[in-house]
Amino acid sequence: MKVDVEAPYRTRIRQALEDTDVRSAVNRAMGQLAERRERAVGAIDNERMRVDARAAREGAIRQLPNLLEEVERTLTENGSVVHWARDAGEANRIVVEIARARGVQSAVKSKSMVTEEIHLNKALEAAGIDVVETDLGEYIIQLADEPPSHLVAPVIHKRAEDISELFQERLGMEPSLDAAVMCDTARQVLRQRFLTADMGISGCNFAIAETGTVCLITNEGNGRMVTSLPPVHVVIAGIEKVVATPEDALLLWQAASRNATGQDVSVYFSMSSGPRRAGHPDGPEEMHVILLDNGRTRVLESGYADALLCIRCGACLDVCPVYREIGGHAYGATPYSGPIGSILTPLMADDMGATKDLPFASSLCGSCRDACPVRIDLPRLLLELRSEIVAEGQTSMAESATVKGLTLPMLGPRRYRWATRVAQRFGRLLGAASGYLSWLPPPLSAWTRSRVFPRPAAKTFRELWRDK
Amino acid sequence: MSTVHNGAEGAWLQGRTEILDRLKAALADPDARFKVPELQVARTMGPSPVTDVSGDTDLSILFGAMLDKVGGSHEILDDSEAVPGAVIRHFETLRNARKEDGLSFDRILAWAPDKLGIAGLGDTLRQAHIDVVVPPDLNKVECREQASHIAVGITGADAAMASTGTVVLGSGPGRSRSASLLPLHHIVLVAMSRLHATIEAWMATLREEGRLDEALRTASQLSLVTGPSKSADIELTLTLGVHGPRTVHAIVYRDGA
Numbered sequence: 087m088k089v090d091v092e093a094p095y096r097t098r099i100r101q102a103l104e105d106t107d108v109r110s111a112v113n114r115a116m117g118q119l120a121e122r123r124e125r126a127v128g129a130i131d132n133e134r135m136r137v138d139a140r141a142a143r144e145g146a147i148r149q150l151p152n153l154l155e156e157v158e159r160t161l162t163e164n165g166s167v168v169h170w171a172r173d174a175g176e177a178n179r180i181v182v183e184i185a186r187a188r189g190v191q192s193a194v195k196s197k198s199m200v201t202e203e204i205h206l207n208k209a210l211e212a213a214g215i216d217v218v219e220t221d222l223g224e225y226i227i228q229l230a231d232e233p234p235s236h237l238v239a240p241v242i243h244k245r246a247e248d249i250s251e252l253f254q255e256r257l258g259m260e261p262s263l264d265a266a267v268m269c270d271t272a273r274q275v276l277r278q279r280f281l282t283a284d285m286g287i288s289g290c291n292f293a294i295a296e297t298g299t300v301c302l303i304t305n306e307g308n309g310r311m312v313t314s315l316p317p318v319h320v321v322i323a324g325i326e327k328v329v330a331t332p333e334d335a336l337l338l339w340q341a342a343s344r345n346a347t348g349q350d351v352s353v354y355f356s357m358s359s360g361p362r363r364a365g366h367p368d369g370p371e372e373m374h375v376i377l378l379d380n381g382r383t384r385v386l387e388s389g390y391a392d393a394l395l396c397i398r399c400g401a402c403l404d405v406c407p408v409y410r411e412i413g414g415h416a417y418g419a420t421p422y423s424g425p426i427g428s429i430l431t432p433l434m435a436d437d438m439g440a441t442k443d444l445p446f447a448s449s450l451c452g453s454c455r456d457a458c459p460v461r462i463d464l465p466r467l468l469l470e471l472r473s474e475i476v477a478e479g480q481t482s483m484a485e486s487a488t489v490k491g492l493t494l495p496m497l498g499p500r501r502y503r504w505a506t507r508v509a510q511r512f513g514r515l516l517g518a519a520s521g522y523l524s525w526l527p528p529p530l531s532a533w534t535r536s537r538v539f540p541r542p543a544a545k546t547f548r549e550l551w552r553d554k
Numbered sequence: 555m556s557t558v559h560n561g562a563e564g565a566w567l568q569g570r571t572e573i574l575d576r577l578k579a580a581l582a583d584p585d586a587r588f589k590v591p592e593l594q595v596a597r598t599m600g601p602s603p604v605t606d607v608s609g610d611t612d613l614s615i616l617f618g619a620m621l622d623k624v625g626g627s628h629e630i631l632d633d634s635e636a637v638p639g640a641v642i643r644h645f646e647t648l649r650n651a652r653k654e655d656g657l658s659f660d661r662i663l664a665w666a667p668d669k670l671g672i673a674g675l676g677d678t679l680r681q682a683h684i685d686v687v688v689p690p691d692l693n694k695v696e697c698r699e700q701a702s703h704i705a706v707g708i709t710g711a712d713a714a715m716a717s718t719g720t721v722v723l724g725s726g727p728g729r730s731r732s733a734s735l736l737p738l739h740h741i742v743l744v745a746m747s748r749l750h751a752t753i754e755a756w757m758a759t760l761r762e763e764g765r766l767d768e769a770l771r772t773a774s775q776l777s778l779v780t781g782p783s784k785s786a787d788i789e790l791t792l793t794l795g796v797h798g799p800r801t802v803h804a805i806v807y808r809d810g811a
Contacts, residue, residue, distance in 0.1 A: 138601035223787035307798025355778040368692035
């Protein structure tokens with residue numbers, strides 16, 4: 087059964103857990119990605135790279151308004167047109183206006199999470215513009231009409247059989263399970279689109295303030311095609327993507343490559359500084375850069391600037407025991423899944439609403455914190471966000487009662503002593519053989535319906551200390 | 555671009571002001587915006603090199619080994635005069651291994667001869683019945699149509715980094731982006747004098763020589779290319795030549811410097 091990304095949180099999790107095909111595909115793939123990543127960061131002084139990468143990103147966020155003004159100036163000097171968009175609606179309107187002004191009928195897109203975030207394809211289609219994804223994975227999910235399930239490997243939830251069937255049905259491919267044959271089919275179809283598109287659309291991995299340069303990381307080469315062949319290139323860049331210098335961008339490129347795919351560097355790193363100049367044989371005649379807020383300022387104002395350091399490498403997804411079991415679609419209708427998505431999605435939303443459950447989709451094991459190339463303390467952020475959501479009463483009564491029940495004994499030594507003794511007797515009464523209780527009587531059953539509860543120790547810490 | 559902003563100019567300015575004002579207000583006390591701030595003092599130096607290369611390493615050999623590792627191939631020549639012969643040999647190897655895929659092997663999509671930096675290369679290729687196509691304007695339909703059927707492309711390299719096997723290709727007059735992008739096979743000529751140990755060493759050289767702006771900004775696009783085009787989107791199975799070239803062959807040659 088497929089996961090319905092629009093369904094409520096508990097339904098999505100249940101659907102994801104019931105889909106054993108996807109679970110085993112995702113689990114296997116994540117294991118492989120984590121292994122590749124492990125090898126790539128093991129080959130270098132990873133701690134030094136993490137400290138440098140952190141400094142580059144934190145330095146940029148701390149002086150974000152200055153860097154944005156600088157990059158606006160340098161981009162303009164290079165001949166690009168800069169636009170500002172407060173939200174998804176404004177960004178989509180700007181792209182459609184540019185398209186109309188140039189009489190654009192067809193557009194090619196390179197892989198970009200930010201365009202998924204603002205649902206740009208829908209806006210373009212509504213304006214009668216034919217838009218095609220050109221990253222192989224994104225192209226597959228566009229054909230299947232599904233959202234991406236992983237920041238880096240969007241189609242990781244699909245098996246070769248599924249993709250082959252899709253290509254046979256939609257592209258008339260001869261039956262084959264050979265990835266090379268499927269790739270070649272896509273190459274032929276998409277090459278024609280590249281050569282004839284009126285507009286290229288991309289995201290932005292880094293925007294360099296010093297030189298007015300938009301950087302794109304790709305392996306397939308679609309990024310180079312999209313930024314080189316169509317006469318108009320439109321970039322959509324989250325305002326947090328700006329970095330100070332080319333050195334910072336090149337460092338973060340290496341950090342992203344090692345952590346995303348286990349490569350030393352990605353095959354292509356395209357650094358675009360404006361449209362083609364007079365006498366250049368190719369390149370776009372026009373380049374537009376849309377600087378998009380869409381909730382990022384809100385993340386900063388809420389005191390979660392740490393989350394804006396993210397470079398979208400996906401390492402926290404690959405090592406996450408929860409992501410491995412439930413996959414990206416269980417996180418709902420958001421391109422940002424896994425630990426970082428559970429923080430960004432609710433914080434960026436106008437109204438947390440249904441996304442308030444996401445920070446609870448974590449066991450706080452800490453693997454993500456240890457993996458993150460820009461040293462984001464993800465468990466800490468998840469925990470803070472949980473406590474804010476509980477404090478605002480945005481969670482179920484039973485859950486907040488449990489959290490409160492666990493907090494009260496911490497408020498004084500006598501209360502603590504009393505509570506541990508009660509827990510001790512209670513534990514004996516339930517007599518769990520393993521270290522966990524999978525059932526508690528009501529009203530605590532609300533907790534154990536979806537989690538286990540650790541069995542209270544036979545002796546309290548104080549008793550152990552006294553007996554020594 | 556006034557046509558683009560028509561009617562939306564007011565909203566555009568308003569958006570810009572609102573975003574910047576909110577950011578400035580929030581960042582008046584940046585420490586308060588982070589749960590776990592780490593940056594005590596601003597960093598004064600650039601980042602350290604990610605990859606280590608010891609002083610006595612032969613950069614040509616390291617570059618070649620790293621390029622091979624990511625699925626490319628290479629040869630190292632002691633003399634630039636040997637380059638035209640090597641290009642023709644590699645071209646013929648590719649032609650002999652060709653499949654019936656509608657691509658033409660009687661031409662090569664190239665940078666202008668003076669940008670390739672090898673004297674007599676164009677003449678030698680023509681004598682071997684390989685037509686050298688230097689596209690004047692690929693935004694013209696017929697020029698693009700012709701270029702898109704050429705199987706092999708050849709370019710020089712502005713720089714190359716040994717520790718990653720990366721070549722740097724800047725776009726400009728006589729230096730098309732397409733020559734290293736549209737064909738199924740890419741031959742890249744790398745002068746030894748343009749080899750750097752690491753990406754960071756290359757940047758340091760550009761800064762020292764005051765060429766950073768020229769290298770990045772006048773090129774309009776600087777492409778860092780490390781091996782052939784690849785994808786692992788289908789069950790993490792590695793496939794080459796998804797959109798860009800399926801093979802990348804570097805000819806590293808000793809030049810005057």
